Amino acid sequence: MSIFNERIDRRNTSSVKWEATKHLFGEEDLWPMWVADMDFKPPQAVxxxxxxxxxxxxxxxxxxxxxxxxxxxxxxxxxxxxxxxxxxxxxxxxxxxxxxxxxxxxxxxxxxxxxxxxxxxxxxxxxxxxxxxxxxxxxxxxxxxxxxxxxxxxxxxxxxxxxxxxxxxxxxxxxxxxxxxxxxxxxxxxxxxxxxxxxxxxxxxxxxxxxxxxxxxxxxxxxxxxxxxxxxxxxxxxxxxxxxxxxxxxxxxxxxxxxxxxxxxxxxxxxxxxxxxxxxxxxGEAWLEDLLDYLQKNKDFAISYLKEHLPEITCIDSEGTYLLWLDCRKLGLSDKELRQRLLQKGKLALEPGPKYGPGGEGFVRMNIACPMDDLIEGLKRLKKAFE
Structure with missing residues (x-):
């Protein structure tokens, strides 16, 4: 079993990802896949x-x-x-x-x-x-x-x-x-x-x-x-x-x-x-090699899930990082509507594309550096947001 499958409760640690989401996004019970940090312990040597x-x-x-x-x-x-x-x-x-x-x-x-x-x-x-x-x-x-x-x-x-x-x-x-x-x-x-x-x-x-x-x-x-x-x-x-x-x-x-x-x-x-x-x-090198294998599996799963359940959303197949850039333009929704669907219907916190300047309209960014079970939960919420 991969060490990266371990689910660690990050609440009550002043985690921006898990404890500041409500304040930043204005909704309760959001699943955080926005800010770029991982839900994995670092190498044991650290x-x-x-x-x-x-x-x-x-x-x-x-x-x-x-x-x-x-x-x-x-x-x-x-x-x-x-x-x-x-x-x-x-x-x-x-x-x-x-x-x-x-x-x-x-x-x-x-x-x-x-x-x-x-x-x-x-x-x-x-x-x-x-x-x-x-x-x-x-x-x-x-x-x-x-x-x-x-x-x-x-x-x-x-x-x-x-x-x-x-x-x-x-x-x-x-x-x-x-x-x-x-x-x-x-x-x-x-x-x-x-x-x-x-x-x-x-x-x-x-x-x-x-x-x-x-x-x-x-x-x-x-x-x-x-x-x-x-x-x-x-x-x-x-x-x-x-x-x-x-x-x-x-x-x-x-x-x-x-x-x-x-x-x-x-x-x-x-x-x-x-x-x-x-x-x-x-x-940390051996740990990093294992991490990259795990992230590759997460990325492959996410892309496959989107093709099957949300074909209107195109995933830019990233060559690096643990971030997925999702093209939602085929949904025909404004950025405001995308945000409302994600937060109110899907209960999912993703980074809105317009934050990244011209060319980001109609996109959202998803962090997949988390245990597979958490990734699946996030993808289910994404699907629910646009059903």
Whole structure:
């Protein structure tokens, strides 16, 4: 029996997913399949390492030790064939915080920042809340697969974009960008002197037959113009530990980023974030391989269920992440009507597509990183919502 079949009651743990759903969605008794965290325990090695740190009993000021940076470098080399130096790494409490820090560091108020919708909601928030201007080069949905409109992409860069926010793998669409696509992105960003901020938080969650390629690993020239964001939070379900890493090869950019962090009063990670991060990257690989097999079965089941019971809803067959992007446009309902059906009839909380910007209308996002029994319950509620 898979360890991922274990159903763990997350109530009374201040879980956003299980205890904040009523407040956020405004309905009682909702089944939560919205926010992107998993209902699985992390690798036992992580739990053991944190327990041992607790037993030590003193939790004073802590720095990130060289062993943590070395563990990350070894992980990136083994999993993604990306060779980095440990001193390229800086640390933030989370990827969104780090993206905001980069925007503050490398742009001024009013500067243009490029993204590709539909895309992870905080991309919009961090640009707007820092008083920068969003420039959008929307992705093209072609035969249930997102592709980059490079004509629109280049036209956007011509408007003087200082930064490009790349979501790789893509959230919510699940695309794992191939080498040729990444090379074209890099070529155009170099041509127009646009720095690339690459959010690669889902880089370890890629299904077989697909491969994540860090854009900074393409060549030395590109690496000098890329800032990469990674974290164990999605891979190992450690979001509550608030630990992420920023990979910056260019020493000048790295120093500038670090100075902004110092101005913000950010100097290190919390003790348990450091402990959990290192243990995960050192000892979590076997667990991750088992997880990917389990997620593949969940994904296959969900797609099959929809084809049989809800053929009007098309599932974008994701190449990475544990998120399903569901195309509900054939139902002929407005986004408001979709939301009402899901919440009031289905009692199911999913992320509404419009949150992800232009191109998200008529879609919803479902998190399938849960025990199979919970996935089945969610799919039944989805069916009930649209009967």
């Amino acid at each position: 739990i053991t390492a944190i327990k041992e740190r607790v037993e030590h009993g003193i939790f004073g000021y802590t720095f990130v030790p060289p062993s943590t940076s070395q563990a990350i470098a070894e992980w990136l080399l083994k999993r993604h064939q990306w060779s980095i130096e440990p001193n390229w790494l800086l640390y933030c409490g989370g990827v969104v915080q780090a993206i905001s820090t980069a925007i503050q560091t490398f742009t001024e108020e009013g500067d243009h920042v490029l993204l590709q919708s539909p895309v992870y909601t905080p991309f919009f928030d961090m640009i707007e809340k820092n008083n920068r201007k969003i420039i959008n080069a929307p992705l093209i949905l072609d035969e249930d697969k997102y592709r980059i409109d490079f004509t629109a992409f280049e036209n956007a860069l011509k408007q003087g974009c200082k930064l490009f926010l790349l979501c790789s793998p893509h959230n919510p669409g699940g695309r794992v960008w191939i080498k040729e696509e990444l090379e074209k992105i890099a070529e155009l960003c170099l041509k127009y002197n646009c720095l690339i901020l690459s959010d690669e938080i889902h880089s370890d969650l890629v299904y077989k037959k697909h491969k994540h390629i860090p854009i900074a690993s393409l060549n030395e020239e590109i690496a000098e113009k890329v800032i990469t964001f990674i974290a164990p939070s999605k891979t190992f379900n450690l979001a509550g530990l608030h630990a992420s890493a920023v990979v910056i090869k260019n020493e000048t950019l790295r120093t500038q980023f670090q100075e902004t962090m110092r101005r913000q009063g950010s100097f290190s990670l919390n003790t348990f974030g450091i402990t959990g991060m290192e243990a995960a990257y050192r000892e």
